[in-house]
Amino acid sequence: MEINLVSDTVTKPNFEMLECMFNAQVGDDVYKQDPTVIELEATVAQIFGMESGLFFPSGTMANQTAIKLQTNPGDQVIADKFSHVYLYEGGGASFNSGVSFNLIDGDRGMITAEQVTQAINNPDFYHTAFTSLVCVENTTNKGGGACYELGDLQKIKEVCIANNLKFHMDGARIWNALIAKKQNPKAFGQICDTISVCLSKGLGAPIGSVLLGDKATIQRALRIRKMLGGGMRQVGYLAAAGLYALENNIAKLSEDHRRAKEIAQALSKTNWVATVEPVETNIIIFSVKPNYNQNLVIEKLKQKNISFSALGENKLRMVTHLDYREVMHGYVLETIEKLVM
Numbered sequence: 001m002e003i004n005l006v007s008d009t010v011t012k013p014n015f016e017m018l019e020c021m022f023n024a025q026v027g028d029d030v031y032k033q034d035p036t037v038i039e040l041e042a043t044v045a046q047i048f049g050m051e052s053g054l055f056f057p058s059g060t061m062a063n064q065t066a067i068k069l070q071t072n073p074g075d076q077v078i079a080d081k082f083s084h085v086y087l088y089e090g091g092g093a094s095f096n097s098g099v100s101f102n103l104i105d106g107d108r109g110m111i112t113a114e115q116v117t118q119a120i121n122n123p124d125f126y127h128t129a130f131t132s133l134v135c136v137e138n139t140t141n142k143g144g145g146a147c148y149e150l151g152d153l154q155k156i157k158e159v160c161i162a163n164n165l166k167f168h169m170d171g172a173r174i175w176n177a178l179i180a181k182k183q184n185p186k187a188f189g190q191i192c193d194t195i196s197v198c199l200s201k202g203l204g205a206p207i208g209s210v211l212l213g214d215k216a217t218i219q220r221a222l223r224i225r226k227m228l229g230g231g232m233r234q235v236g237y238l239a240a241a242g243l244y245a246l247e248n249n250i251a252k253l254s255e256d257h258r259r260a261k262e263i264a265q266a267l268s269k270t271n272w273v274a275t276v277e278p279v280e281t282n283i284i285i286f287s288v289k290p291n292y293n294q295n296l297v298i299e300k301l302k303q304k305n306i307s308f309s310a311l312g313e314n315k316l317r318m319v320t321h322l323d324y325r326e327v328m329h330g331y332v333l334e335t336i337e338k339l340v341m
Helices: 015-022 035-047 059-069 092-097 113-119 150-162 174-181 185-191 215-227 236-248 253-268 294-303 326-338
Strands: 052-056 075-080 100-104 130-137 166-171 194-198 209-213 273-276 283-288 309-312 315-319
Touching: 015 236, 035 052, 035 209, 035 236, 052 059, 052 215, 059 092, 059 130, 059 166, 059 194, 059 209, 059 215, 100 113, 113 150, 130 150, 150 166, 150 185, 166 174, 166 185, 174 185, 174 194, 174 253, 209 215, 253 273, 253 283, 253 315, 253 326, 283 294, 294 309, 294 315
Parallel strands: 075 100, 075 130, 130 166, 166 194
Antiparallel strands: 052 209, 194 209, 273 283, 283 315, 309 315
16 A cells, blocks of 8 residues: 655546546637636636636746736746745746745744735835735745735735735645635635635645636636647546536545644654644645654655655645545554654
8 A cells, every 4th residue: 555645736637537637628729719728717706706807827927927917027936935936846836927026934934914014115215116016925835834814915015905916826736725724715816916726735636737827817827828839629628627626625634734843743642753843734744853764764665655745944744635545544643653763
């Protein structure tokens, strides 16, 4: 039994999802003639109370499009130092949009309105980059799956309005936040100018993200997607997987959260773990004590058929997901408890 806790991107479609994909009605989406893609885009937009959506092959492309839409070359983007758009998108913001970042030292990947206010450059002082966009990530990846409170996001939005800034949310795991905090997705649509939502992480689809915004912004996004090579043809086969995931897999996220918290509890009781960060959703970040080698921990658990990843700086990460079943969970808890270093 191989147990992969490297990421929630490792899931594979079940038979029912594959059946929906096989039976999908498709057309040429570059000409906006794929009915299943159109349905998916409209469905996700409706969930978040936003005017329009556009299907992308990846969350990175959706985020990069959002940045390009709302900045000009030479501008500066405010984001947390752990943000995915800065750390894990291949330098795309500088390559595609010619922007720099003003990085904030937030709390577990989350930033505050006060920090945003302090990070905004004086627009009249032409020696510094022009601040045009704020990006937040919800849930936070390197922040351990932490979730924003709606009130904190609203305060950031007010700062953006007062300073004529746009507000983008990288919602790669926003479904996890919605379940964990029991939040209304339409509230996010009222706060953010654009949101990217992922279907291939917690929801288990094989591919795909949707960028949300007003109709004019998404119409412009269509051109940017084309420029980035994201125009797809009979992609309704993949959009059908997203529709199945939305209908069947959101509620299952609570099980991922429960299992993640139980793994965190098991890790905290060992004699080789130094710290376990708070767990709200499906990501567990922990560090080993200085006298233990993190690579040895990875190797010993790999010998037990349990895979996970290193984040650097002596931190390790496990991520629960749709394909991580209860029988696997029991085995992981028992293995952690008995592991001798």
